[in-house]
Amino acid sequence: MRRPRKSDDFKEYSYVKKFSDSEIRLNSINGNRGVALIFPNNYTVAASSLSWSWVQQLFWEYNIPVERYFYEKWFKKFYSIESFTPLDENKVFLFSFHFEPDIENIVDILKKQGIPILKNQRNENHPTIIIGGAITFFNLELVKPIADVIVIGDLEDKVEQISEGINILLKDKESGLKFLDKIDNVIVNEQKNYTLSNFDISKKLPASHIITRFSEFGEKRLIEIGRGCIRRCKFCVMGNTKKPVKFVKPELIKDLLKDEKYPIGIISATITDYPWLDELLDILEYYEIKFSVSSMRADGITKRLLRLLKESGQNTYTIAPEGISQKIRDVMLKDLNEEELLTALEMGRMEDFSNVKLYYIVGFDEEDNEDFNELKSFIDKVKKLGYKSITLSINPLIPKKNTPFYGRKFINERRYNEIRKWMYENLKGVKLHFESYKLSKKQNLYNNISLEELINLFSK
């Protein structure tokens, strides 16, 4: 594509080019055929999601050279990462949608392209809007009025048929939609039944093909070794929808990693539940691969895992007690007790971690003063272990659809502020990071909005 001449367009093009130039790409495919893969958030969030890279690779396998796009509020043209093709040159928009408030970014993209938001207001000349991603596991209602096609759950087992459907769509929208409607777990006609299950990722090991310093993981190649979670925490969508869990055996990981040149980011619900953790660490140690993990549980942490993480350059030790007291952890079925948490934290000190980050969720009806006092006494015990820096990350409970907590009340702002005040007054010497109330409220809103309300909202 030629460089844009208008200064606004050039600014946008240059911004996309900065990220494009940062990427090391391990494979590529030529030719833009009018299919855009859009992550409706900024580049950092997009590049930190394995799905953005993986979905592109899956379609490439079937000769659909989709190009990647991301979102910024000030964008007008939306240039692709690969060939800087403006979005309006595409006939098919594939949205990889994971986080509820991003619905506003999807709507903004469609508006800026002059495409009606509601699917029943579009015609055969408008691009086909296909939406897939984690959102389809728990909040299908949010995409129903917008998407011409919803791809429910994992893509791997239906990508071949969907690619065929896209090829038809590119020639004739109506015939393409008819074809796609026949695929299991692909919804064109809203009345269709569907099932949720995890693709067996041993058959096709998901690994990213882009490495960029702008990812939240740093310059790492992402590899998914487990899909779903064996646990049942009541607030968690993954623990309540993505079953049965699929793990990749170490032999397959070894095949992939034996020639690995880059550090890796290991993606799984929690690495400590990976059934062959020691064998995995053997491989990483043997091939001298530096790595990070997306999450670990306090009850499964080993000194060896911590040592290797430290040697890989990780400085902050992160664990998620989630509940501020044992009572709250029991309410949420976290299956963790204080002794396990303290043992894990002691291990962190023994392996020389001096920064620790602890995740908590607040906003339960059952919470009372005693629970907060228990948190204070726990943090005092953590301080005595000798960490230089202790950070608490506090999030309000968002009672998500498809979890046992759905239907619970969302904390009001006054109570959230009271908790914030109490923590600042009582938890001295720790850093406190509170998730934005506004953003959480928005997440809760989109989690509970009815189809009618949503249609009204988008019709404005």
Ligand code: SF4
């Ligand atoms: S362990 Fe983590 S991923 Fe698994 S159910 Fe609990 S919160 Fe969810």
